[in-house]
Amino acid sequence: MGEIVLIRHGETTWSASGQHTSVTDLELTENGVSQAKALAPLLADRHFAAVWSSPRKRALITADLAGLELTAVVPDLAEWGYGDYEGRTSEEIAAENSDWSLWTDGGKGPGGESPDEVTVRLDRALTEAEPLLARGDVAFIAHGHSLRVAAARWLGRPARDGRDFKIDTASIAALGYEHGHHAITLWNLTAAAASGTAWPPDESAAR
Numbered sequence: 001m002g003e004i005v006l007i008r009h010g011e012t013t014w015s016a017s018g019q020h021t022s023v024t025d026l027e028l029t030e031n032g033v034s035q036a037k038a039l040a041p042l043l044a045d046r047h048f049a050a051v052w053s054s055p056r057k058r059a060l061i062t063a064d065l066a067g068l069e070l071t072a073v074v075p076d077l078a079e080w081g082y083g084d085y086e087g088r089t090s091e092e093i094a095a096e097n098s099d100w101s102l103w104t105d106g107g108k109g110p111g112g113e114s115p116d117e118v119t120v121r122l123d124r125a126l127t128e129a130e131p132l133l134a135r136g137d138v139a140f141i142a143h144g145h146s147l148r149v150a151a152a153r154w155l156g157r158p159a160r161d162g163r164d165f166k167i168d169t170a171s172i173a174a175l176g177y178e179h180g181h182h183a184i185t186l187w188n189l190t191a192a193a194a195s196g197t198a199w200p201p202d203e204s205a206a207r
Helices: 013-017 030-043 057-065 090-096 115-134 144-154 159-164 191-195
Strands: 004-008 048-053 137-142 171-178 181-190
Touching: 004 030, 004 115, 004 144, 030 057, 030 171, 030 191, 048 057, 048 115, 057 137, 115 137, 115 144, 115 159, 137 144, 144 159, 144 171, 144 181, 181 191
Parallel strands: 004 137, 048 137
Antiparallel strands: 004 171, 171 181
16 A cells, blocks of 8 residues: 655745745745755655645646656645735744734635635545555645645644644655554655764764
């Protein structure tokens, strides 16, 4: 049985600065391009029955640089709609509205999505992908918040529980099975971590 392989796009200028990015269609930074290319060896041994990408350029470019042959562009994989909070950092938002949380309140104003709205479309993507796992893996190339919601929903948890899953740019996760039950089988693997350059940490630096 295959797995749903979650792949977050490589770095953009806004992901580097912490600005919320949904509909803004950014290119990858130079570092993001390198990150995406470095994913290729981590994915090379997988057999993909389907490769689905968000319609945003940062996801499409990541898929191409990672050596994946796209089979569909899936709007349901787009990032959570932030509405009026598009392009703003968490610190800027907190200064205006300290009680706000994307996970419980959703986006703000026109274009802002509620947790329930994001749940509907990620549930739809997962439901459509699961039957394909009999033939191999299914890749979701997408975004930080949408992929975290996908992980929560795979486990039967509400969208808000996606806040429990940290996911870095150009990282890989996998949703699979353990004794017939939905499980997270891999989480937040980056090329740096896989090569051993990021783990274990340098203990001397903490002294």
